[in-house]
Amino acid sequence: MSKIERTVGEVYRDDPERADAVVFGRRGDVSRRGFLGGSGMAALSAAVGGPIVFGAAMPSGLIPAALAQEANTDPPADAPAHKGPQLLQYPGKDGNLVLLGDKPLAAETPEQLLDDETTPTSKFFISNNGQVPEATKEPDAWKLTIDGEVNKTLELTLGELKSKVRPVTRRMVLECGGNGRSFFIPQARGNQWTNGGAGCAEWTGARLADVIRAAGLKPSAVFSGHYGADPHLSGDPTKSALSRGVPIKKLMDESNLIVWEMNGKPLEPIHGFPVRLIIPGWPGSVSAKWLTRIWLRDKPHDGQGMGGTSYRLAVKPMLPGSKVDEKNFTDLESMPVRAIITKPANGTRLGASIRELNLRGAAWAGDYTVRAVDVSIDFGASWQRANVNQPKNRYDWQRWTATLKLPSEGYYEIWSRATDSRGIMQPHVAGNWNPQGYGANPMHRIAILVG
Ligand SMILES: Nc1nc2c(c(=O)[nH]1)N[C@H]1C(S)=C(S)[C@@H](COP(=O)(O)O)O[C@H]1N2
Numbered sequence: 001m002s003k004i005e006r007t008v009g010e011v012y013r014d015d016p017e018r019a020d021a022v023v024f025g026r027r028g029d030v031s032r033r034g035f036l037g038g039s040g041m042a043a044l045s046a047a048v049g050g051p052i053v054f055g056a057a058m059p060s061g062l063i064p065a066a067l068a069q070e071a072n073t074d075p076p077a078d079a080p081a082h083k084g085p086q087l088l089q090y091p092g093k094d095g096n097l098v099l100l101g102d103k104p105l106a107a108e109t110p111e112q113l114l115d116d117e118t119t120p121t122s123k124f125f126i127s128n129n130g131q132v133p134e135a136t137k138e139p140d141a142w143k144l145t146i147d148g149e150v151n152k153t154l155e156l157t158l159g160e161l162k163s164k165v166r167p168v169t170r171r172m173v174l175e176c177g178g179n180g181r182s183f184f185i186p187q188a189r190g191n192q193w194t195n196g197g198a199g200c201a202e203w204t205g206a207r208l209a210d211v212i213r214a215a216g217l218k219p220s221a222v223f224s225g226h227y228g229a230d231p232h233l234s235g236d237p238t239k240s241a242l243s244r245g246v247p248i249k250k251l252m253d254e255s256n257l258i259v260w261e262m263n264g265k266p267l268e269p270i271h272g273f274p275v276r277l278i279i280p281g282w283p284g285s286v287s288a289k290w291l292t293r294i295w296l297r298d299k300p301h302d303g304q305g306m307g308g309t310s311y312r313l314a315v316k317p318m319l320p321g322s323k324v325d326e327k328n329f330t331d332l333e334s335m336p337v338r339a340i341i342t343k344p345a346n347g348t349r350l351g352a353s354i355r356e357l358n359l360r361g362a363a364w365a366g367d368y369t370v371r372a373v374d375v376s377i378d379f380g381a382s383w384q385r386a387n388v389n390q391p392k393n394r395y396d397w398q399r400w401t402a403t404l405k406l407p408s409e410g411y412y413e414i415w416s417r418a419t420d421s422r423g424i425m426q427p428h429v430a431g432n433w434n435p436q437g438y439g440a441n442p443m444h445r446i447a448i449l450v451g
C-alpha cells in the first residue's frame, strides 16, 4: 500500500468529514465542493484500489462503499484487534454470521449469504433480548395460554394444538426492528445491524386468528401482549426479557402463524423451540419465541419493549442526541421497504476483461409489496430497472435480477433501491434519526473492482 492510500483510507475510517474535505476540496469553501476532481480523485482511487470509473458523478459527503463498513461500525468491545467482523460459532449455524452482541445474543447474516430463495436455518439471523431458555425435552407437553379479553381462557398443549389444526406453511420474511441501524449518523444505541437482521424462511404452524377465535374475542379486546419463556438477562424471575404486542387488526391477520417448524424441521432451540409466533411485516420483536401466553388486552400493551423509544419512531424530526419527548414517538408498525444485493458480495474483484455484471438480490416492504427495484452503477446519475419476481405468498420477499454493463476496468459502486406498492422509495441515507435507531433503510451499496 502506498502512503497516500493508507492515509485516505484511515482518515475515512477515523474522521469521514475531514476525509471528505481532503478529497473533495477545502473545508469551508462550500462553493468549490461537490464533485470529485484532480488530486482528490487520485487519492481516493488509490484508497479504493483502482480508478473510480464514474468518479465525476460521485457526490461529496459520500464515504466510498469500499471504506464505509469499517467507518460506520464499532466492533464489539471484546472483539479481537484484527480487521474484519467477529463471526458467530454456534450449534446449527454455519460460522459466517456476524456477531453483533453477546449478552444477549445477536448475530446478522451478511447480505451475500441471503442469496438463497429460502434462507437456510444455518444462515438465519438471531436476535435475543434475554437468556436462551433450556430446550424442553417434552415439546408436545408445552403449555400455551390465551387469556384476557376472551370469552373463555384457552389453555392447551402444543400436542393438542397440532392435533386440532391443519398446519399451514408460508414463506415469510422475519426482520428485526433495528435492521439498518448501523447506517444512522451519529450512531444510535443498540446492536449495529447492517441489512442482515432479516431472513425469509418457510414457517409451518397454526393460523393465529383461528386459535384466537377458538377462545372467543371480546369486543373489548384492542391489543395483544405476547410472552415467551426466556428469562430476563438479570435472571430476575419477576421481569420478562421481552413482551410486545400488536393492535387487534394486525393480530387477526390471516398470515400470522403459531409456528413449530422452520424450513421443514422442528424449530431450532435458538429460534424458539418448541413454538413461536410469526407476525410478518412488523418488527421481529412481536414474533415471540418460546411462546407461552397471548394476553388479549383492553388497552395498548405495556410489556417490556413497549413505550418510551423502544421500537418507536419520532413523529417530528429530532436533533440527534437532543432530549427525548415521549409524546413525539409512535410505534414502528410496518417495516420500511428495502432491497439488498446478494450477489456479488461487497468488495468482489473481477477479472480485467469482465464487461458485464449479473446482479441478484432480494426486496421486501413490511406489510406492502415491492413495486420496483432500480440499480445504479454511476452514483445515482442514472438508474436501470431490475426484474422483480412475484412473492410466492403474502409476506414472501421478492427476488430480483439485473445485468449491468461495465465500460472499463476500475472501481465501481453498485447501488440498489426499492419502491413499495405505495410509491415510497428507499432514501440515499438513513433519515429520521431516533435514539434507539429504528427505521433505517438507505439504499444498499456494494464496491466492485474490475482488474
Ligand atoms: N421470547 C422472545 N422472543 C423474541 C425475542 C426475544 O428476545 N425473546 N427477540 C425478538 C426479536 S427482537 C427478533 S428480531 C426476533 C428474531 O427471531 P430469530 O432470533 O428467530 O431470528 O425474535 C423476537 N422474538
Ligand SMILES: [Mo]
Residues within 6 Å of the ligand: 127, 175, 176, 177, 178, 284, 285
Ligand atoms: Mo429484533
